[in-house]
Structures are given as structure tokens and as C-alpha cells.
Amino acid sequence: xxxxxxxxxLFGASSKPIHMSALEEQQGTDVELMPGTADVPWKExxxxxxxxxxxxxxxxxDGKWGPMELSEDPYLKVHxxxxxxxxxxxxxxxxKAFTHEDNKVYLFRPxxxxxxxxxxxxxxxxxxxxxxxxxxxxxxxxxxxxxxVPPYGSGGALYLRPLLFGSGSRIGLQPADEYTFIILVIxxxxxxxxxxxxxxxxxxxxxxxxxxxxxxxxxKVAGNYAADMLPNYLNKEAGYPxxxxxxxxxxxxxxxxxxxxFIGVNRSEKTYVTPKSTSVLPSITNKSLMQLASDAGYDVQxxxxxxxxxxxxxxxxxxxxxVIVTSVGKITHLGNDKTYTYSEEVPEVTKMxxxxxxSIQFGESPDEHGWNxxx
Numbered sequence: 001x002x003x004x005x006x007x008x009x010l011f012g013a014s015s016k017p018i019h020m021s022a023l024e025e026q027q028g029t030d031v032e033l034m035p036g037t038a039d040v041p042w043k044e045x046x047x048x049x050x051x052x053x054x055x056x057x058x059x060x061x062d063g064k065w066g067p068m069e070l071s072e073d074p075y076l077k078v079h080x081x082x083x084x085x086x087x088x089x090x091x092x093x094x095x096k097a098f099t100h101e102d103n104k105v106y107l108f109r110p111x112x113x114x115x116x117x118x119x120x121x122x123x124x125x126x127x128x129x130x131x132x133x134x135x136x137x138x139x140x141x142x143x144x145x146x147x148x149v150p151p152y153g154s155g156g157a158l159y160l161r162p163l164l165f166g167s168g169s170r171i172g173l174q175p176a177d178e179y180t181f182i183i184l185v186i187x188x189x190x191x192x193x194x195x196x197x198x199x200x201x202x203x204x205x206x207x208x209x210x211x212x213x214x215x216x217x218x219x220k221v222a223g224n225y226a227a228d229m230l231p232n233y234l235n236k237e238a239g240y241p242x243x244x245x246x247x248x249x250x251x252x253x254x255x256x257x258x259x260x261x262f263i264g265v266n267r268s269e270k271t272y273v274t275p276k277s278t279s280v281l282p283s284i285t286n287k288s289l290m291q292l293a294s295d296a297g298y299d300v301q302x303x304x305x306x307x308x309x310x311x312x313x314x315x316x317x318x319x320x321x322x323v324i325v326t327s328v329g330k331i332t333h334l335g336n337d338k339t340y341t342y343s344e345e346v347p348e349v350t351k352m353x354x355x356x357x358x359s360i361q362f363g364e365s366p367d368e369h370g371w372n373x374x375x
Contacts (some may be wrong), residue, residue: 005040005360006069006070006071006072006073006157007070007071008067008068008069008070009067009069009070009140010344011334016197016199017067017368018116019228019275022071025026025152029337031259032343032352033146033147034103034146034147035099035105035146035149035150035151035152036099036147036149036152037147038052038053038147038148038159038187039090040150040187042150042151042154042156042173042187042189043154043330044187044189045150045154045156045187045188045189046188046189046280047159047188047191048186048188048321049186050144050186050187051074052124052148052185052186053072053145053147053148054070054072054141054144054145054188055070055071055074055141055182055183055184055185056069056070056071056137056140056141056144056182056183057069057070057071057076057181057182058133058137058180058182058272059167059179059180059181059182060127060178060179060180060181061177061178063248065127065129065130065133065181066353067138067365068137068143070140070322071146071272074229075129075131076182078167078180079168079169079171079199079258081169081170081171082165082166082167082168082169082176083165083166083167083169083170083174083175083176083244084165084167084176084222086109086150086170086171087166087170087173088124088221088222088223089124089125089165089166090163090165090166090219090222090223091117091120091121091124091126091163091164091165091219091220091221091222092162092163092164092220092222093113093117093161093162093163093213093220094114094159094160094161095108095109095113095143095159095160095162095284095323096108096157096158096159096160096188096321096361097138097149097157097158097160097185097375098149098157098165098361098363099149099150099152099157099362100152100362100363100373101152101362101364102363103152104374105142105149105158105374105375106361106372106373106374106375107135107138107139107160107286107372108136108361108371108372108373109284109371109373110134110135110373111131111135111373112274112284113134113138113162113177113284114129114131114134114135114289115131116219116220116284117129117133117162117164117220118136118314119218119219120164120219120220121164121223123216123219124176124216124219124221124228126166126175126176126179126291127179129162129164130338135373137161137162137181137183138160138183139252139375141160141183141375142158142160142185143375145158145185146282146375148185148187149187150187150189152250152298152362153345154180154189154190155189155190156187156188156189156190156225157184157187157188157361158185158186158187158188159187159188159321159322159324160182160183160184160185161185161186162182163181163182163183163186164179164181165179165180165219166178166179166181166342169177172206172217172318176185180205187347188322188372189320189326191206191323192323192324193339196325196327196346196347196350196354197302197345197350198327198346199327199328199329199330199342199343199344199345199346200241200242200326200327200328200329201239201240201241201242201328201329201330201331202240202241202242202243202244202257202316202318202328202330202331202332203235203238203240203243203247203331203333203334204243204244204246204331204332204333204334204335205231205235205243205244205245205246206224206334206335207231208227208230208231208247209227209245209248209375210224210227210228210229210248210255210256210258210259210279211224211245211255211280212248212249212277213246213247213249213278213279214281215279216279217255217277217278217279217281218278218279218280218281218325219281220281220344221353224281225259225293228243228258228259231243231258235287235305240259240332242257242258242318242326242328243257243258244262245257246307246330247260247277248278248279252306252307253277253304253305253306253307254275254305254306254307254309254310255279255280256275256280256281257318259320259322259341260283260318260319260320260323260326260329261275261280261281261283261285261286261316261318261319261320262274262276262305262316262317262318262341263277263286263316263319264309264312264313264315264316264317265291265298265309265313265314265315265316265317265349266312266313266314266351267348268312269297269299270297270298270299270316271295271299271300271301272289272290272294272299272300272301273298273301273303273305273309273313274286274290274300274301274302274305275302275304275305276302276303276304277304278280282320283320284318284321285319285320285321285324285325285357288317288357289317289325289353289357290302290351290369291369292357293349293353293354295368296332296349296352298349307333308332311340311341313342313347314342314346314349315327315343315350316331316342317350317353324337324354324355324357324358325357327343327346328342328348329341329342329343329344352364358375360372
């Protein structure tokens with residue numbers, strides 16, 4: 001078995017694109033790779049794991065972050081006593097890189113992911129990754145995997161999954177003395193093959209809570225998603241592709257969907273309403289949509305949303321990095337034996353917001369807010 005390769009970079013020293021793939025090094029050539037040149041079936045991409053050239057890794061030890069390392073080994077060696085394994089000291093992010101028509105590649109709002117990961121790290125007492133270092137790490141791993149960025153026109157993107165976890169050993173409940181930060185990358189396709197065309201049927205979760213008022217729902221820690229696995233699975237088995245949570249204290253206000261923020265739109269009142277809660281994750285996609293809705297003349301409101309206000313919306317949206325938006329056509333509340341009905345077809349505001357975000361991400365509309373960051 002050929003040994004896996006690992007390359008170490010000094011922070012700030014990786015401003016040049018990395019041109020050489022493993023194959024090119026073997027062949028002794030020095031041809032700059034372009035997006036979309038890897039041997040990948042671009043038209044068949046979904047949202048699932050695929051092997052790429054490398055992942056990036058950094059280690060925090062003795063009070064400081066070490067250099068960036070690009071590794072082609074997809075496995076990590078982790079101490080048996082690592083706090084991530086025993087006490088859940090783990091947080092992650094999700095963002096994408098897009099190819100524009102000129103074949104240049106851009107990250108979408110990586111600074112916001114850096115800020116949110118710091119919030120998560122602070123909440124569960126992990127060493128935060130400095131914002132500048134986070135963004136540079138994202139650029140570095142994209143450059144090294146540039147051939148795996150889907151080509152312009154394919155509708156795909158390179159999905160980045162930054163992960164920060166406690167890798168130091170602790171058996172008593174306390175923070176680790178060592179942390180590992182990695183970024184893996186995966187080419188993903190357009191979540192909706194052929195475009196946004198269908199609505200989904202949601203159900204309000206009964207008997208389970210995703211997060212509590214003073215818990216960790218507002219940060220992107222791994223345990224939040226583990227808590228959702230069982231109710232999410234049960235509801236999908238019952239025919240509901242997406243689950244909606246109420247607040248855990250009173251069960252009278254809307255919180256969020258399993259992995260997505262909630263948005264309600266009233267077209268006649270021109271309102272865009274989304275929950276404000278200490279147990280809801282602040283979505284970067286939602287933040288972008290709020291800005292675009294405001295630009296379009298909508299009154300953007302972040303506030304408590306009583307359950308019975310579901311009757312007041314013309315459109316309901318679930319939003320997140322993977323999908324941008326999911327149009328919710330119905331919401332069933334089994335506890336009240338009631339179904340809130342919106343639309344069988346994707347409605348106009350949902351479609352408008354979806355198309356606006358996509359066109360900015362692919363460089364097809366002016367980036368008026370400076371969200372695209374060149375790699």
C-alpha cells in the first residue's frame with residue numbers, strides 16, 4: 001500500500017494556488033488545475049460523501065495553534081480519552097465554494113462561519129480558531145482540491161465541513177488541553193435536480209425537544225443533531241420529510257426545523273418573519289435571505305412566532321446551507337389534529353429568494369453586500 005502524503009504549511013504562507021495533484025506529481029508535470037477537472041460524474045452529484053484529494057488539519061497545543069497540514073489520509077488518529085468522544089466537545093460548520101463563469105472560485109460568506117464557530121467554541125470551552133486563520137484555512141483546502149469544485153453551469157458546489165473537537169484526553173469533566181481543527185471538502189450537486197419545483201409536508205414534533213431555552217441550541221455543536229436523529233427518523237418513516245420543533249418550555253411558539261431555520265411570509269402584508277430564540281441556531285443562509293427580503297421591500301421581523309400564527313402565512317420556508325430553501329406546502333400538528341396548508345407549487349417569494357441567492361453565489365448577479373470571497 002502506498003504511503004499517504006501529508007504537507008505542512010505555515011499560516012499565511014499559502015497565498016499561491018497549489019497546482020500539483022498526486023497524479024501530476026507522479027507524471028512530473030506542472031499544469032495548473034482548473035475547477036471541474038477531477039474524474040467525477042458531475043451530473044450525478046447529490047449531497048453525500050465523496051473522496052477528494054485532501055483535507056486540512058490543525059492542532060491547538062501548549063496554548064497555540066500549529067501549522068496547517070494538508071493530508072490525503074481520510075482517517076484521523078484520536079486519543080481514547082479525547083473529550084469529543086466522552087463529553088461531546090465538538091462543533092462544526094458548513095459552507096460552499098462556487099465556480100463563476102470566468103472559472104474563478106469564490107467562498108460564500110466564510111467570515112460568518114468563522115464567527116459562528118467561535119461562538120460554538122466559546123460556549124463549550126474549546127480553543128477558538130481565529131477568524132482570519134479560519135478563512136485562510138478554507139481557501140487553502142479549496143485550492144488543494146480545486147479540481148473537485150464543480151464546473152460553472154453544473155449547479156454544483158464544493159461543500160466545506162469545518163470541524164473543531166477536543167482531542168486531548170480528560171476523564172474528569174473538564175475542557176481538553178488539545179484541540180483539532182479539520183476541514184473536509186465534498187463536491188455536491190444542486191440539491192433540487194432540475195430546480196426548485198416541489199413543496200414538502202412537515203409535521204410538528206411531539207414528545208421530543210431539539211434544544212432547551214438555556215442550552216446549546218443557538219450554537220452548532222454536534223450533540224444538537226444527535227438529539228434530532230430519532231424523531232427525525234420516526235417522522236420520515238411516517239411520511240413527513242421535515243420536522244418542526246416548538247419551544248421546549250411552553251410548546252406554544254415556533255422554533256426551527258430539524259436542520260433548518262423557519263421563515264414565514266405574508267405576501268399582502270409584505271412581512272418576512274423568523275423566530276428569535278436562545279435555542280435557535282442563527283443561520284447564515286437565513287441572514288442572507290433576510291437581507292435580500294429587506295432589499296425587496298419586505299418588513300423583516302425576528303420575534304416569537306405563536307403556533308396559531310401559522311394560519312397567517314402564505315408561504316413557509318425551511319432554509320439552510322445544503323438546500324438554500326425548502327418550500328413547505330403543509331404543516332401537520334397531530335396534537336391538535338390540524339393541518340396548515342400553503343401551496344402545492346413553490347410560491348413566488350420563496351422562488352424569488354432562492355433564485356437571488358443562487359445567482360449571487362454563482363456570480364450571475366451583482367454581489368452588492370460583498371458576500372463572495374475569492375479563493
